[in-house]
Structure formats: C-alpha cells, structure tokens
Amino acid sequence: MKNSPETLLCHDPDQKYEGAVVPPIFQNSLFTFPDWEAVDGAFDARQEHFIYSRGKNPTVDFAEKKLAEIAHADRTILFTSGMAAISAAVLYCVKPNSHIITVKNVYGPTSNFLANYLKEKLNIETTFVSGENAEDFKANIRKNTSLIYLESPASATFCLQDLKAVASLAKEKNIKTICDNTWATPLFQHPLDLGIDFEVHSVSKYLGGHSDLVAGVIMGKKQEMEALFSREYEWLGGKISPFEAWLLIRSLRTLPIRMQRHQENAMKVAQFLEEHPQIAVVRYPALRSFPQYELGKKQMSGYSGLFSFQLKTNDIEKIKTFYNALKIFHKGVSWGGFESLVYAPAISYLKELSSEQFVNMNIALSDIRISIGLENAEDLIADLRQALEII
Ligand SMILES: *Cc1c(COP(=O)(O)O)cnc(C)c1O
Numbered sequence: 389m390k391n392s393p394e395t396l397l398c399h400d401p402d403q404k405y406e407g408a409v410v411p412p413i414f415q416n417s418l419f420t421f422p423d424w425e426a427v428d429g430a431f432d433a434r435q436e437h438f439i440y441s442r443g444k445n446p447t448v449d450f451a452e453k454k455l456a457e458i459a460h461a462d463r464t465i466l467f468t469s470g471m472a473a474i475s476a477a478v479l480y481c482v483k484p485n486s487h488i489i490t491v492k493n494v495y496g497p498t499s500n501f502l503a504n505y506l507k508e509k510l511n512i513e514t515t516f517v518s519g520e521n522a523e524d525f526k527a528n529i530r531k532n533t534s535l536i537y538l539e540s541p542a543s544a545t546f547c548l549q550d551l552k553a554v555a556s557l558a559k560e561k562n563i564k565t566i567c568d569n570t571w572a573t574p575l576f577q578h579p580l581d582l583g584i585d586f587e588v589h590s591v592s593k594y595l596g597g598h599s600d601l602v603a604g605v606i607m608g609k610k611q612e613m614e615a616l617f618s619r620e621y622e623w624l625g626g627k628i629s630p631f632e633a634w635l636l637i638r639s640l641r642t643l644p645i646r647m648q649r650h651q652e653n654a655m656k657v658a659q660f661l662e663e664h665p666q667i668a669v670v671r672y673p674a675l676r677s678f679p680q681y682e683l684g685k686k687q688m689s690g691y692s693g694l695f696s697f698q699l700k701t702n703d704i705e706k707i708k709t710f711y712n713a714l715k716i717f718h719k720g721v722s723w724g725g726f727e728s729l730v731y732a733p734a735i736s737y738l739k740e741l742s743s744e745q746f747v748n749m750n751i752a753l754s755d756i757r758i759s760i761g762l763e764n765a766e767d768l769i770a771d772l773r774q775a776l777e778i779i
Contacts, residue, residue, distance in 0.1 A: 393458045393575055394644045400450075413634045414446040435614050443622055447630040451637050452605075455595075458643075459574035460581055461607035463614070465621050466633060470570065470590025471497055472626030473604030477586050478502065478535065479624070480616045481564035484510040486534035491519035491549065493542040493749060495568065496736075502537065520680065522553035529561055538584070539568035541684070543723075544733065544757075545750050546571075546671050546695060548680045551687055555583030570594070570724075575647055576690035580607065593724025594692060597639045597646055601632045646726075646762065650693030653768065654760040660769045661697050666776050668698040668754070693760035694723045696733075698752055699779075706779040707732065707754055713775035716767060723759030728768055731757045 391399070405412050419438040421427045430437035438444050448466055455464040467473035478501070482488065488502055494516075506512040512534075517524040525536055536558050540549040551567060558565045566586045567579040573594045579587045589595060591603035604626075606616065621627070628636075651674070658672040670677070672695035673684040684691075699707060711719070717730035734753050741749070760768065 396457050397454060397640045397643060411447065411450055411634075411637065413630050414441075415630050416445065417441050435617060441630070442625055442627050443617075445627075445630050445633070447637070448628055448633040451633040451640070454637065454640050455574065455605055456607065458640075459587060459607045460578050461587070461613075462610035463617075464605050464607040465613060465617055466591070466628040466636070467604040467606070467621075467626045468628050468632075469602050469626070470588070470592055470604035471501070472624075473588050473590075473606045474498055474566075474568065475501055476616065476620035476624055476626060477566050477588050477606045478506070478537065480612075480620050481535040481566065481586075482506065482510065482512055483534055484512070486510075486512055486532045487530045488512060488514045488535045488537055489525055489528050489533060490514060490516060490537040491539060491542055491547065492516045493544040493547055494537065494539045495543055498537070498539070498568070518547070519549045520547055522550050522557060525554055526557050529557075529563070533561070533563050536563055536565045537568075538565065538579075539570075540577075540579075540687075541571045541673050543571055543694065544696075546673055546678075547750075548673065548683050548687070550683055551577075551579050551584055552582040555579075555585075559583065571692055571694060572688050572690075573643070573647060573692060574607070575644060576692065577688045580609075582687065585609070585612065591636060592722065594647065594650070595639060595643065595724075596636060597643065597725060598635070599722070599725035599727060601635045601639075603628050603632050603636060647690065647692065649762050650760060651691050653762070653765040654691065654693035654695060656765040657758070657760055657768050657772070658695060658697075661772065664773075664776060666700050666779070668700045670697040671695055692724070694757070695760075696755050696757040699754040699756065701779065702752075702754055704734075704753060707734070707756075710775050710779045711756070713778055714771055715774075716763060716771040717758065723757075725759070726762045728761035728763055729759040731759075733757060 452464045503514040515528045565584045567584045569587045570590045587607040662670045674691035717728045
C-alpha cells in the first residue's frame with residue numbers, strides 16, 4: 389500500500405540514529421572506508437555510495453527521496469538554488485548551435501540565461517512564444533530544436549501551457565522538455581506523469597516555505613538523472629549544503645497543510661478583490677473568470693497562493709500610495725513563505741523595459757503581485773480594503 393503525501397512526509401528513514409525523531413545533519417565533506425576493497429567498491433557504484441559531499445550526502449539523500457516520492461520521480465537532485473538547478477537541467481538538454489522554445493513570461497533570470505548567456509556562449513537561439521496554445525510550440529519547432537522549456541503557471545502572468553500536449557509533440561521530434569513547477573508544487577501538479585522529461589523547482593518558495601533557505605531541485609527518470617548527476621551535478625558543483633537539506637526536511641513535514649492554507653486564504657482574498665470596484669482584473673488560475681481555468685483544472689489538483697491583480701487607476705502616485713499603505717503585507721521579492729508579500733512588477737520593469745516591452749509581456753503599470761501567506765485571511769482582506777479606501 390502506498391502512503392499519501394501527508395503520511396510520507398511525516399515519516400523518517402527506517403534507519404533511526406539513537407532513536408532520534410528528527411534525522412541528524414551529516415555535516416561531512418567525506419566518508420571513510422575500512423579498506424582498499426571497500427573504496428574500490430564504492431567507486432564502482434558512485435551513484436549509490438557516500439564518498440564525498442559534492443556527490444552524495446545522507447541528509448541531502450533523505451530530502452531527495454522524500455521529494456521523489458511526492459513528485460512521482462525516479463530520482464531528484466537538490467541544488468544550491470533554483471537557478472543552479474535550472475541552468476544544470478538546461479545544459480544537460482542542449483547542444484551548441486541548437487534552438488530552444490520557451491514562454492514569453494518565463495522567470496526573468498531563466499529568460500536571460502537562455503536568450504543571452506546561451507546565445508553568447510553556445511550560439512543557441514531562443515524563441516519566445518505565448519504558449520497558451522500547444523500549436524505555438526509546434527509552429528516554431530526547427531530542425532535543430534533541442535529543448536522546450538515551460539513554466540506553468542508562469543510566475544509573472546500565471547499563463548498555463550498544456551503540459552501533456554506539449555510533451556507529446558516534443559517526444560515525436562526527440563526534443564527534451566523541462567517544466568518549472570515552482571508555482572503548483574509537486575503536490576498540485578505532476579509534469580512527469582504528463583510526459584515532461586524534467587521538472588525543476590525553486591525550493592526557496594513553497595517547498596522551503598519558511599523564508600529561511602535558498603535551494604533548487606531537478607526531478608526526472610532514473611537513467612537521465614544518473615547521467616545528469618555524474619556530469620552537470622558533480623562537475624558544475626552546485627550542491628546544496630547538508631544544513632539546508634535538513635531545513636528542507638523540516639519544511640516538507642508541513643507542506644501539505646501549508647499548501648491547503650495558502651490555497652484557502654488565496655481564494656478568499658482573490659474573491660474579495662474580484663468583487664472590489666477599484667480592481668480591473670484578478671489573475672488567479674483558481675478563479676472561474678481566469679481565461680485558462682479549464683486547462684488548470686485538468687492538469688492541476690490545487691492552487692497555490694501567488695497571484696496578481698490590476699488596479700483601475702493608472703496614476704503611478706496612487707499605485708505607490710496603495711502599495712505603501714499595506715501594513716500586513718511585507719514589501720519584497722520572492723514568494724511562497726509563511727508571510728504575505730506584495731510586489732509591484734512596475735518597480736523592476738520601469739528600470740529595464742520600454743513601455744512597448746511592458747505591453748508585450750502582458751504586464752501593466754498597475755499590476756500588483758501578492759503572495760498569500762498563512763495569516764488569517766480576514767486580516768489580509770481588511771488590510772487590502774483599507775489601502776484601497778485611501779486611493
Ligand atoms: C524564484 C524562482 C526561480 C529561481 O529560484 P532561486 O531559488 O531564487 O534560484 C525559478 N523559477 C521561478 C518560477 C521562481 O519563482
């Protein structure tokens with residue numbers, strides 16, 4: 389009988405150390421062996437043995453196994469950040485002079501890595517598509533396309549891609565697929581089950597959940613993960629620290645209950661905003677008014693707590709006044725922690741983009757992005773209400 393994620397995440401490995409209910413942190417750079425034969429044997433099976441902590445470490449291994457179970461992956465590998473995981477997964481999939489297709493609203497640093505870094509270093513071209521329709525990808529496939537990189541929902545506009553349809557058309561052409569699943573978490577969406585080759589996450593968001601760690605993970609099939617381990621993981625060296633892996637083990641125990649609360653709170657806040665006369669639109673895949681609501685329902689079993697809305701006013705001073713008037717919402721980047729956060733994409737985009745680029749990315753000056761935390765939903769609503777009243 390297979391246990392549900394709630395039960396799996398609350399259970400520790402069979403081997404208990406002195407009966408400790410919480411497994412220890414193996415803060416070791418290396419592991420020793422009784423003799424020549426044992427060292428020799430460990431080298432023959434490097435994927436299984438603890439030899440040196442740039443490879444495998446018991447604390448890290450434990451966290452990786454828990455993640456693999458909830459994600460339906462053969463294997464997962466933890467990295468020092470989401471970007472370390474993303475860049476390693478992408479490098480595994482591409483070849484020099486090849487071509488990548490991704491979505492317009494992909495996470496900013498990922499977009500720069502693909503379109504700028506890989507272009508300069510490996511002459512790889514990247515095509516950006518809206519991605520709302522699987523045909524967008526099909527129409528842009530070239531002979532040398534090596535990778536389709538997805539992010540669904542995308543963390544800027546929450547646009548979805550049909551993961552099953554894209555995975556199937558990529559397989560036909562021998563193109564690798566990666567999906568950034570940070571928003572939905574491995575509890576609410578299973579890209580690997582839908583045929584995607586690799587799933588990547590910023591562990592710094594919901595998986596960590598306590599705003600106290602930065603990490604990333606790649607999840608996938610056995611053979612490919614083994615190849616990735618002995619190349620992109622061991623050679624690029626983006627390992628997670630045992631302490632951060634231990635913090636993650638702590639976090640995972642409460643992941644299901646946290647996600648349930650994020651989801652409930654976010655729905656209450658989104659419904660309040662949707663009915664408010666000063667709000668133009670709320671972009672949250674859980675709402676029936678969301679343009680891709682049906683697709684979301686088909687491929688996700690739940691919704692997290694990050695979404696955006698647009699104020700009706702375009703007056704930058706009023707937008708600032710609203711933002712600054714929020715008292716419970718902390719002002720800052722990132723998301724997925726216990727604390728509610730508010731961010732105005734205009735703060736970064738006004739520095740970097742022209743107004744045409746703004747429109748092209750489907751982002752307005754008056755867009756506000758909020759990460760709904762674990763506070764009382766009524767308090768969050770009251771905070772938003774008072775800030776809307778003064779503008
Ligand atoms: C934060 C984030 C990343 C990058 O993760 P880091 O842990 O900050 O390196 C990647 N993708 C998405 C969708 C993110 O929100």
